[in-house]
Amino acid sequence: GLRVWESPDIVSRDAWLVRMWQDCVYRDPVNTPQLLSFTQEQALWEQAVSQSDADNALLDLPATAATAARAWELLHSWEVSIDPSEFAGFRDPEAFLGWHRFVKKRLREQNWITAAELPRALAAKLPKETRPNRIVHTGFDELTPADRAWFAACGATEWATPAVQAQSSRVAFDSAAEELAQAAWWARGHLEAAPGARIGIVVRGLAMQSATVDRIFDDILHPGLSFMRPERRACHV
Numbered sequence: 001g002l003r004v005w006e007s008p009d010i011v012s013r014d015a016w017l018v019r020m021w022q023d024c025v026y027r028d029p030v031n032t033p034q035l036l037s038f039t040q041e042q043a044l045w046e047q048a049v050s051q052s053d054a055d056n057a058l059l060d061l062p063a064t065a066a067t068a069a070r071a072w073e074l075l076h077s078w079e080v081s082i083d084p085s086e087f088a089g090f091r092d093p094e095a096f097l098g099w100h101r102f103v104k105k106r107l108r109e110q111n112w113i114t115a116a117e118l119p120r121a122l123a124a125k126l127p128k129e130t131r132p133n134r135i136v137h138t139g140f141d142e143l144t145p146a147d148r149a150w151f152a153a154c155g156a157t158e159w160a161t162p163a164v165q166a167q168s169s170r171v172a173f174d175s176a177a178e179e180l181a182q183a184a185w186w187a188r189g190h191l192e193a194a195p196g197a198r199i200g201i202v203v204r205g206l207a208m209q210s211a212t213v214d215r216i217f218d219d220i221l222h223p224g225l226s227f228m229r230p231e232r233r234a235c236h237v
Helices: 013-027 038-050 061-077 091-110 115-125 145-153 176-193 210-221
Strands: 134-137 156-159
Touching (some): 013 115, 038 061, 038 091, 061 091, 061 115, 115 145
Parallel strands (some): 134 156
C-alpha cells in the first residue's frame, strides 16, 4: 500500500566485500592495503611456486598456483590455523607451506591483501557507523566462520527464506538406467496431470551419458515416435 519505498541494494557477496573495502580505501588510502585482483593474486602464487624447490618441468604452473590459491581461500574462510609440524615429512603439504610463507611475506611487504582476507579485515577496519544496519542474505549453502563473523559485525542479520517450501524424498535404484527411467515416468505423470507444467530434472554427469538420457526420455515421454536423424550417405562419382 505504500506509494514510494526504498529499493533494496542487492549485490553478490564478493561484490559487496569489494565495495566495502573500496570505502576503506577512500577513507584511509595510506593505511589501507591494496586489494589484489584475481589475476594479480594468481600471478603472486605462480611466483611463489616457480621460485620454490617444488617447481620442475613436469609441474603445471598455472594449475598448481590456482590450487594453492584455493587452499589459501579455504584456510581463511574457515579460519584454519596451520601447524607446520603436522605436515613434516609430507612433500606436497610442505611445498604448500613454503608457498604460503612466500605469499604472506610479499603481502606484508607490499601492503597488499587478497579477497579471501576481506571478511576479517573489514570487521576490524570498517567503522561501525558505515556498516549497513540490516542485512538479508540468501543463497548460501553454508556460512563460513569468516562470513559469519563479518555479518555479525554488521549488526542484525537475517536469513531470507524462500516463499515456497520445497519437499524432497530419496529413492534408491539398482542401476542408473532404472533411475533415469523412473525420473522420466515421474515427469510424464506430472505432465499428464498438468500439460503446461515446467519440469526440471538434474542429471549428474549429463555430458557423459547424454545419449542414454535422450533415448530413455524419448521412449517414455514420446512413445512411438522416432527422433533419429536420417543417415548421411556419401555419393562418390
